[in-house]
Amino acid sequence: MAGTRFQLLSTFSRQFSTLNNVSTVQPKLRIDEIRGRRMAIFDKEYKRQQALIPRLEKIEVTYEELNDEKVTLIMNKGISTPYNCAQHINEQLLKRSVVAEVNGEVWDMHRAITTDCTLKLLHMKPEDLHQATLVNKAFWRSCSFLLGAVVESTFQDEISVCLHSFPPANVRSGSFVYDVQLNLKDWVPSQNDLRQIAAAFQKFVRQDHIFQRLDVDSSVALKMFEDNAFKTEQIPHIATKSSTGRSITVYRVGDHIDISRGPMIASSSLVGRCSIPAIHKLNSKLYRFQGVALPSEIHINHFAFGILESRARKLAKSCKDT
Known part of the structure; x- marks a missing residue:
């Protein structure tokens, strides 16, 4: 996804290009540069861990x-x-x-x-109620992760985008969410904006990206996310809850890497019909992106999906942990 931007967001660039409307920020790396550095750290650590396997057992x-x-x-x-x-x-x-x-x-x-x-x-269709709950939570969690991947690479480079976090999967909330800091003032997303973000989400999931998991030391995670103030603040706290007191779980999907306890679904292609019904402004810079999606093997009519969309527009409750 690196290097891809919505045409409509060039309008955002023009609309929010004055000093009065765009908050002053430090010069930032391009998203593709940030992702390239993270992937290099991820690949190096993965190879290091694989080398620790002494022989095939x-x-x-x-x-x-x-x-x-x-x-x-x-x-x-x-x-x-x-x-x-x-x-x-x-x-x-x-x-x-x-x-x-x-x-x-x-x-x-x-x-x-x-x-x-x-x-x-x-x-996606287990008869056992407990298994159904586990699968649904993994699906919702994975959708939040994918939403973060799409939003991070959506805006023009002059608009600072910093992923904050997404809450634990709660299917009853009606939507999967990701909280994102944007240096935009008074942005009110239009229906066209929401449709184009949903289109980018749909395009990304159809690329059949697998979810690759890697458990790393917190020091590696801090280096990986040194450009993100939210993640660097969260990592030590999350690490203390691990079995070793120092471990962080990260996932890679395509060229995007993020923190999550998991587990995730096998592949992005398991996500089918989707929509971005709402983006809520939480404070001066923090926005909550909310989506709704169906598994690829489940199909419903337009009217029924519209009911799901209406439910997903309501502001989802906040939750700190990812």
């Missing part, structure tokens, strides 16, 4: 099907993922799987398995 993964049948797979410890396991079973399962359960713990499809385990693969 085999683990036994017992896949439990919905009909209680079991399939035993011999996989590579610290390398093989639930996605790799699905590849050994059948293509339909591979396409439908959203998240996994590894020994009862919700697990990213592209996260390496490190021990012998039982494995379940969950799709």
